[in-house]
Amino acid sequence: MFNFNYHMPTKIIMGPDCVKKNSRLLRQFGDFCLIVTGHGSSKINGSLEDAISALEHEDIRYRIFDEVEENPSLETVEKAFLENSVHPVDFIFAIGGGSAMDAAKAVSLLFRNRISARELLSIKNLKGIPVLSIPTTAGTGSEATPYSVLTDHQESTKKNIGQVIFPDIAFLDARYTINLPHHITVSTAIDAFTHLAEGYLNRNSSIMSDVLAEKGFSLFGECIGALRNVCLTIQDREKLMLASTLAGMEISQTGTSLPHGMGYPLTYFKGVPHGTANGILYEGYLSVFKDRRKIDRMLSLAGISGIPEIGNIFRELLKCELVLSEEEIAEYTENMLCNDQKLKNHPEHVTRDDIASIYRSINRR
Structure with missing residues (x-):
């Protein structure tokens, strides 16, 4: 018996020049736009120029806020x-990777509710003004999720603010990823894979989310060789971008699981990029499963022979030399055991020793 509840309100448009070709869609959102982006990449890859061209074509006024940092903070949002x-x-245009989105x-949410950024963490069920998104990396899938993950310096962590904010439209143009440094392409691609996997190996998974995940695994698998050989074509980049968006659509239904919660301290305290932090945990994470039927199918769809091979592939691609001390492993393990949401999404019972063993797997070379 099929039993699921699927909701995806984001309109997704993909293809070269899709922003400018669909500028008429912007008019419905109002007369004044705030562009939210990072310091430089959107200026280099052409996405900001295309967004401005589309806005000006529709006679929509705009301002630009271009100070979003990696792992954006509550302070930056405010x-x-x-x-x-x-x-x-009237509406927001998000241009960039997951941080900008x-x-x-x-x-x-702040424009609609006129509150402080910190109040976003405590006031429930807030609505925002419309958001349109142009992803310029293929990894976070934030263009198709309701989540907003921000850095809370008071608590020394990253956290989902707990609101539901789906973008109204996502414009997918893989050309914006062509000039990304290879290490960012790799880290974001592996971030997409971890979304696919954690949504698939999830207590909340359904036939609908699994359909999205399984296509995503196949697309990712078709790009492994190009990622390893540092020779991605535009077709490879389109596959990775689509896999990323499919992963976003999937985790919008399921949420993520253990590696995302466990990766946050690696990013906050150790400066490890988000996708890399997730990826270096994966061999250990997959190894704690008792029922590996879905793992076997997932890896088969990606053309990967087993858990040891995915560990080797990720080590080769990520080139992360992080080593954790036993004291750090103990501290991070205790913090993860307090993350009820991520623990709840994992489909099997996990123990303190399981979490610690996943962290220790980082130290294996």
């Missing part, structure tokens, strides 16, 4: 709002 709160902003979602 600054974006305060610096532009006097303007009649997550920040933009939070900024949309």
Whole structure:
């Protein structure tokens, strides 16, 4: 018997020049746009120029906030709002990777509710002004999720702010990823794979989410050789971008699981990029499963022979030399055991020793 509840309100448009070709869609969102982006990449890859061209073609006024950092903070989100709160902003254009998109979602809530960024963590069921997204990496899938993950420096961690903010439209143009440094392409691609896997190996998975995941595994698998050989074509980049968006659609239904919760301290305290932090945990994570039927199918779809091979592939691609001390492993393990949401999403019972063993797997070479 099939039993599921699937909701995906984001309109997804993919193809070269899809932003400019569909500029008429912007008019429905209002007369004034705030563009939220990072310091430089959107200026280099052409995405910002294309967004501005589309807005100007429709006679929509705009302002640009281009100070979003990697792993954006509550403070940055509040600054974006305060610096532009006097303007009649009708909608947000998020341009960049997951950091820009997550920040933009939070900024949309501040414009609608006129509250502080920290209040986003405590006031429930907030609605924002419309958000449109242009992803410029193929990894986070934030263009198709309701999540906004921000850094909370008071608590020394990253956290999902707990609101539901789906972008209204996602414009997917893989050309914006062509000039990404290879290590970012790799880290974001593996981030996409971890979304696919954690949604698939999840207590909340359904036939609908599994359909998305299984296509994503196949697309990712078709790109492993190109990632290893540092020779991605535009077709490879389109596959990775589509896999990333499919993963976002999947985890919007299921949430993520253990590696995402376990990776946050590696990013906050050790400076490990998010996708890399997830990926270096994967051999250990998959090894704690008792029922490996879905793991076997997942790896088969990706053209990977087994858990040891995925560990070898990720080590080769990520080139991460992180080593954790036993004290760090103990501290991070205790913190993870307090993360009820990630633990709840894992389909099997996990123990303190399981979590510690996953962290220890990082030290194996």
